[in-house]
Amino acid sequence: MKMATKTKSKLVLNLPQLQNCIKRDPSTYEEEFRVQLRHYESVLQILMFNPAYFDRDFESLVMFLAHTVPCYKKQSKEFPEQLINLLKNYSTGLHRSSRLACCKALMVLRSKSFIELNYLLPLFFELSRCQDKALRSYIRQNIISDIKNMNKRSRNDKVNKELQKFMYTALANDQQEIAAKMSLEIMIELYKKNIWRDKDLVNQIASACLSRSSKILSTALQFFLGTDDADIQDKDSSDDEEDRRDALNHLKDTLLANRFNKSTRKRQKLLDKVKKTVRTVQNKEKKVETFNFSALHLINDPQSFAEKLFACLESTGEKFELRLMMMNLISRLIGLHELLLLDFYPFITRYIQPHQSDVTKILQFAAQSAHKNVPPNELEPVLRAITNNFVSEKNSTEAITVGINSIRELCARNPLVMNEDLLQDLVQYQKYKNKNVSIAAKSLVYLFRIKNPDLLTRKDRGKPTMATVELRAPQYGQNQAVPYIAGAEALEETTSRDRSSLKRTYSMMSLDMDVDHNDDDDDNMSISVHGSESDESNLLDDYDEEDSEIDEEDEYESSAGNEDEGIDEQRLMDQLNGMNPEEAKRRAEHISTERILTTKEIKRVKATQMAKQLVAAQPKRLTRKDETTREVLQETLSAGERVRLEDIERIYKKPKHNKESRLATVLDGREGREKYGSKKPKLNEKASSSNRDKNRNKAFGMIKHKLKRHKKRKTFREKQVELKQKLLNTERSKRK
Numbered sequence: 001m002k003m004a005t006k007t008k009s010k011l012v013l014n015l016p017q018l019q020n021c022i023k024r025d026p027s028t029y030e031e032e033f034r035v036q037l038r039h040y041e042s043v044l045q046i047l048m049f050n051p052a053y054f055d056r057d058f059e060s061l062v063m064f065l066a067h068t069v070p071c072y073k074k075q076s077k078e079f080p081e082q083l084i085n086l087l088k089n090y091s092t093g094l095h096r097s098s099r100l101a102c103c104k105a106l107m108v109l110r111s112k113s114f115i116e117l118n119y120l121l122p123l124f125f126e127l128s129r130c131q132d133k134a135l136r137s138y139i140r141q142n143i144i145s146d147i148k149n150m151n152k153r154s155r156n157d158k159v160n161k162e163l164q165k166f167m168y169t170a171l172a173n174d175q176q177e178i179a180a181k182m183s184l185e186i187m188i189e190l191y192k193k194n195i196w197r198d199k200d201l202v203n204q205i206a207s208a209c210l211s212r213s214s215k216i217l218s219t220a221l222q223f224f225l226g227t228d229d230a231d232i233q234d235k236d237s238s239d240d241e242e243d244r245r246d247a248l249n250h251l252k253d254t255l256l257a258n259r260f261n262k263s264t265r266k267r268q269k270l271l272d273k274v275k276k277t278v279r280t281v282q283n284k285e286k287k288v289e290t291f292n293f294s295a296l297h298l299i300n301d302p303q304s305f306a307e308k309l310f311a312c313l314e315s316t317g318e319k320f321e322l323r324l325m326m327m328n329l330i331s332r333l334i335g336l337h338e339l340l341l342l343d344f345y346p347f348i349t350r351y352i353q354p355h356q357s358d359v360t361k362i363l364q365f366a367a368q369s370a371h372k373n374v375p376p377n378e379l380e381p382v383l384r385a386i387t388n389n390f391v392s393e394k395n396s397t398e399a400i401t402v403g404i405n406s407i408r409e410l411c412a413r414n415p416l417v418m419n420e421d422l423l424q425d426l427v428q429y430q431k432y433k434n435k436n437v438s439i440a441a442k443s444l445v446y447l448f449r450i451k452n453p454d455l456l457t458r459k460d461r462g463k464p465t466m467a468t469v470e471l472r473a474p475q476y477g478q479n480q481a482v483p484y485i486a487g488a489e490a491l492e493e494t495t496s497r498d499r500s501s502l503k504r505t506y507s508m509m510s511l512d513m514d515v516d517h518n519d520d521d522d523d524n525m526s527i528s529v530h531g532s533e534s535d536e537s538n539l540l541d542d543y544d545e546e547d548s549e550i551d552e553e554d555e556y557e558s559s560a561g562n563e564d565e566g567i568d569e570q571r572l573m574d575q576l577n578g579m580n581p582e583e584a585k586r587r588a589e590h591i592s593t594e595r596i597l598t599t600k601e602i603k604r605v606k607a608t609q610m611a612k613q614l615v616a617a618q619p620k621r622l623t624r625k626d627e628t629t630r631e632v633l634q635e636t637l638s639a640g641e642r643v644r645l646e647d648i649e650r651i652y653k654k655p656k657h658n659k660e661s662r663l664a665t666v667l668d669g670r671e672g673r674e675k676y677g678s679k680k681p682k683l684n685e686k687a688s689s690s691n692r693d694k695n696r697n698k699a700f701g702m703i704k705h706k707l708k709r710h711k712k713r714k715t716f717r718e719k720q721v722e723l724k725q726k727l728l729n730t731e732r733s734k735r736k
Contacts, residue, residue: 015064026071033072037079040065044082051093059101066105070112080106080115084123096132103127103135107142117146118159121166125179140182144189151195164196168204177213184208184216188223191295199298206299209329210308214318221325224295225332247278302337306330310344324361331369332642335413338371342378345369352385354399360648363402367409368643370417376476379417383410387422397434398651404429404440405648408447415451416476423448423455436651484589487608491591491601 015036022029040061046053062083069076083102091099103124109115124139147163150156170176170183187205190196208220254274261267299305313326327348334341348369351362366382390403404426411418429441445460452473453461474480597605657665695703714722 015060019064019067022068022071030072030075033068034075036061036064037076044086047086047090047094047098051090052095054095054097058098059104062101062105063108066108069109070114080109084120087123087127091127092130096135099127099130099132100135100138103138107146110146117143117150118162118166121163125170125176125182128179128182129176136178136182140186143186144193147190148193148195160196164201171204171208177215180208180211180213181216181219184219188219191223199300202295202298203300205295206305209305209326210312214322217318218322218325221322221329224329225325247274296332296336299333302333303339303341306333306339306341309333310341310347314347320357324358327362327365328368331365334369335371335642338373340373341369342375345374345378345382349381349385352382353389354395360402360645363406364409364643364645364648367406367413367648370410370413372414372416372474373477374414376414376416379410379414383407383417383422386410387426391426391429397432397437400429400432401434401436401440401651402648404437404444405650408440408444409643409647411444411451412447415448416474418448418452418455420455424457427456427460440650483592484585485592485597485605486588487605488588488591488597489584490604490608491597 018029018032018036022033026033043055043058043061046055065076065079069079083106086094087099087102094102106115106120106123110117110120121143124143128136128139130136147160150159167183167187171180171187173180184205187196187201191201191205205220205223208216209224211217211220254271257267296302309326310330313323313330316323316326330341330344331348333339334344345366348362348366351359352366353359356362363386366386370379370382386403386406390399390406392400395403407418407426423444426441427445429437430445432438432441445456448456449460449462454473695706
């Protein structure tokens with residue numbers, strides 16, 4: 001009895017151990033819990049009279065009660081209300097450690113479903129006004145993780161709508177800037193984590209782009225101008241591929257080790273763990289691929305939003321970096337949704353000057369805001385400003401290159417803005433002495449060979465191709481619709497036999513997928529360690545092969561489609577050259593309406609179109625040095641909603657070294673290099689130096705008199721000339 005009493009008295013002082021005991025047996029340790037609860041209530045009374053009072057044991061005491069209160073709900077039902085009232089009434093007066101401890105305790109109670117998140121959000125947003133950065137960061141991260149965990153297994157739309165409504169209200173309240181910014185950051189983070197990803201959320205964030213607060217405005221603009229979802233998906237796919245390869249390599253190594261080593265329980269456990277990892281990676285690959293649109297696609301009324309944002313841009317007094325972000329967003333909205341905001345072009349023309357800071361970005365925005373529906377006379381001042389201020393002999397070669405690249409990107413989106421006289425002047429830069437300028441001009445020529453070759457002279461149009469023969473320069477507002485997919489004539493037509501085999505393939509694939517889905521035995525994923533050698537090699541081949549799963553598209557492919565991804569464009573052109581244009585149109589229309597094209601067939605169609613436009617248009621004198629120009633043209637033709645800054649600032653040839661860059665190159669070359677010395681070093685490093693070595697370190701004035709003593713050896717030519725002169729002198733003397 002004495003031992004039990006002594007043990008309990010020790011537990012009163014050791015809160016973590018007492019917490020563990022209470023969770024195992026709450027009824028036995030109820031009295032000890034009451035002791036700690038009374039201690040907490042006494043400290044709470046002190047804090048009410050003196051909020052700035054700091055007790056070192058208060059944090060551990062509050063966390064102990066937060067973990068054990070669910071075990072004694074009747075005795076401590078007032079504990080959450082006491083913490084909430086303390087934070088509400090004395091939020092700014094409390095010591096920061098005590099305030100953070102109360103928030104942590106409330107989050108622990110929330111994780112145990114003792115309190116609803118809707119009940120805590122108003123309090124947390126009220127606490128965000130405190131001058132405590134650590135507290136705001138803790139609140140923000142815990143709200144995000146709580147909502148993420150709440151939607152992890154199943155989505156509760158009702159609760160999500162209530163939480164979103166509260167966030168929207170907090171964001172719309174401009175008087176509390178800190179709370180509005182925290183609400184905005186939470187919504188952006190939840191959107192990036194694919195938890196809240198609806199258009200209502202995006203439009204609420206878009207309303208923050210019109211805020212008068214610089215911090216809120218900057219955060220909202222960065223959200224729309226941030227990394228695209230396509231980049232994130234590419235990164236995730238590459239990471240998944242690396243995980244898959246690592247798992248397969250690990251499985252190979254484990255199987256090989258078990259083959260030559262003694263089978264033990266530890267090795268078998270490791271093998272089962274590796275099998276489970278491989279199975280997890282493969283199941284992750286079988287998931288249906290999801291396609292996420294950019295946030296700019298989800299804006300309800302992009303035209304009115306762009307107009308409001310442009311009105312804010314004209315009247316704002318924010319710093320230049322924020323105004324650049326607003327220009328970028330407006331230009332992306334105009335180019336993506338093909339809006340008409342004609343006042344934007346005269347506004348941006350004022351900034352197109354070589355001395356303007358970040359002028360390459362402004363040129364990027366100007367090209368980004370151009371599309372086919374913009375009247376050419378509205379874009380012409382922008383084109384003239386670029387030409388007059390950048391493409392001139394008085395400017396540097398870098399400025400000329402940037403100017404021509406900007407004109408190319410602008411004309412790629414609206415070729416009607418270019419006129420024949422201006423284009424002829426720009427084409428003359430093909431023979432410019434600087435390589436960067438000449439390549440930029442050549443890319444402009446190649447662009448108009450495809451867009452509108454009538455503006456070029458005969459020598460610049462190149463050889464006529466299948467694409468240029470059928471090309472008609474479009475007028476403003478004209479849409480050219482065709483009843484077929486251009487380039488589909490390069491595909492093979494299907495027969496009734498092919499269609500029946502395709503149906504059988506689909507049925508067999510569905511049957512195999514059902515069998516694999518219903519079979520969860522581990523033996524289907526791997527072989528026994530003591531199995532035959534042939535079975536083990538077959539398994540390793542199945543795991544090691546990157547394309548082990550049969551694709552429905554690969555089962556039905558034409559002879560042309562079964563080739564590698566690198567399609568020979570010249571072979572495509574040879575196939576198309578022997579085809580009648582009318583027959584090609586009929587064939588393309590038949591294939592386009594007969595079936596749904598597979599992924600490889602779509603790639604072949606794109607390669608065919610590129611081959612029509614590029615390969616045949618190039619003269620035979622094209623060499624490898626013009627491949628750079630061709631790459632530029634391919635990137636320009638595949639221009640998306642954004643203009644890359646690299647396409648404007650593209651420099652192909654490095655400029656000449658100045659003194660600073662040359663010295664930096666020399667110093668970089670010396671790093672990691674052995675110390676420079678003679679080819680024949682001394683046999684003994686401690687030996688004395690010779691007189692010749694000593695003379696190297698002396699001043700030249702001290703040794704120049706010694707150099708005169710040594711007669712300079714004459715070369716054979718000097719001796720020959722001297723002998724000839726001597727003989728001539730001798731002959732002259734004899735004649736006299």
